Amino acid sequence: MEEKNYSGVLILAETEHGKVHRVAYELLNKGRTIADACGESLSCLLLAPDTFESSACRELCLRGADQVYVMKSEAFQHPEEVLFAENIISFIEEKKPDTVLVGATHLGRSLAPRVAAALGTGLTADCTDLQVDEDGNLEQIRPAFSDNILAHIKTVTRPQMATVRYKEFQEAPVSDKAQIEIKEIAPYIEENQSVKIEQAVSIGDMDxxxxxVIVAAGRGVRKEEDLALLQELADLLGGQVGVSRALVDAGMAPSSIQVGYSGNRVKPKVYIACGISGAPQHLAGMKEADVIIAVNNDPSAPIFNIADYGFVGDLYEVLPALTEHFRKDGQADER
Known part of the structure; x- marks a missing residue:
């Protein structure tokens, strides 16, 4: 199909715990800029269970969407990638948006390539920025070659598709002058003939x-079992363990908890970097934390340049001491 037959920017929103996932608000911020630069409309598509209140989509309009399409079905109670993808594909084939933006969540990373492959178009994954060139084409920017360069990618087919990391952009501001246009549409397909969910189990893990609070491990952690030291402190503080790319590459941790340019961008209240030297690729993913605490036995490690507090020492000695301190502090508060 020729480019002139495609128009508009479409954001694929998703639900989380009965609410719109906030990554959609970030995509609206960048999506509005792209749509305005091209003189096109900005819309959202949301697939949700039949119990979902469409009024919950009002904020999508208040944050910049010209139209919000809500597709509801009992079959959408649990995100099932094949069924979701088939409905999204049919919607895109009908509406023909020029650009499709997807949050790089666990669901988005599974849906986007399925949709792009079915449509015969290109997809740039895990973008850190999006721009519009002088010809109105989407310039998709993402790290490449072990995060050493930023690649600028253009898609010659339509629609142009990109996934964007969560917390990469600021959320679009709310406007009290926005027009509310929410359209409920019927699903194209409500049953997946190839996959049937017998039971949905929640693992309860926090994104x-x-x-x-994030307690993050780097090369200073010698083996996978030693991550338990960080987990103990994270549990005590109500936080989560993160890792640098080195530990993921070594097979010591999953990529879902990787922090950095090629992992997750995080903005916690407290970030405790343990055995992390402070490579630029890692700092790019956590430097916006409110408070950064560094633990490293190398006093010249770059991580200390951005740390609010630092401990020069062996993490195998510092971490147990920190854990014991916070445990006693917590017990004192209880008394």
Whole structure:
């Protein structure tokens, strides 16, 4: 299909615990800029269970969406990638948006390539920025070559598709002058013939991007079992463990808790960096934390340049002492 047959920017929103996932508000901020630069409309598509209140989508309009399409079904109670993708594909084939933006959440990272492949178009994953060139084409920017360069990518087919990391952009501001246009539309498909969910089990893990306290491990952690030291402190503080890319590459931790340019960008209240030297690629993912505490046996480690507090010492000695301090402090507060 020729480019002239495509128009508008579409954001694929998703729900989380009965609410719109906040990554959609960040995409609206950048999406509004792109749409205005191209003189096009900005819309959202949300697939949700039939119990979802469409009025909960009002904030999408208040934050810049010209139209919000809500597709509800009992079949959407649990996100099932194949069924979701088939409905999104049908919607895009009908509406023909020029640009499709997807949050790089666990669901978004699964849906986007399925949709792009079915549409025969290109997809740039985990973008850190989006710009519009002089010809109105989307310039998709993401780290490449072990995070040593920023690649600028353009898609020659339509729609142009990109996933964007959560907390990469500021949320779009709320406007009290926005027009509210929410349209409920019927699903194209409500049953997946190839996959049937027998039981949905919640593992209860917090998304690291939502954690207010993160205790992160770097090369200074010698083996996987030693992550228990960090987990103990994280549990005590109501936080979560994160890791640098080195530990993911070593097979010691999953990529879902990786912090950095090629991992997650986080903005916790407290970030405790343990055995992390402070490579630029890692700092890019956590430097906006409110308070940064560094633990490293190298006093010249770059991490100390941005740390609010620092401990020069062996993390295997410092961490147990910190844990004991916070444990006693917590017990004192209880008394």
């Amino acid at each position: 690291i991007t939502d954690a207010e």
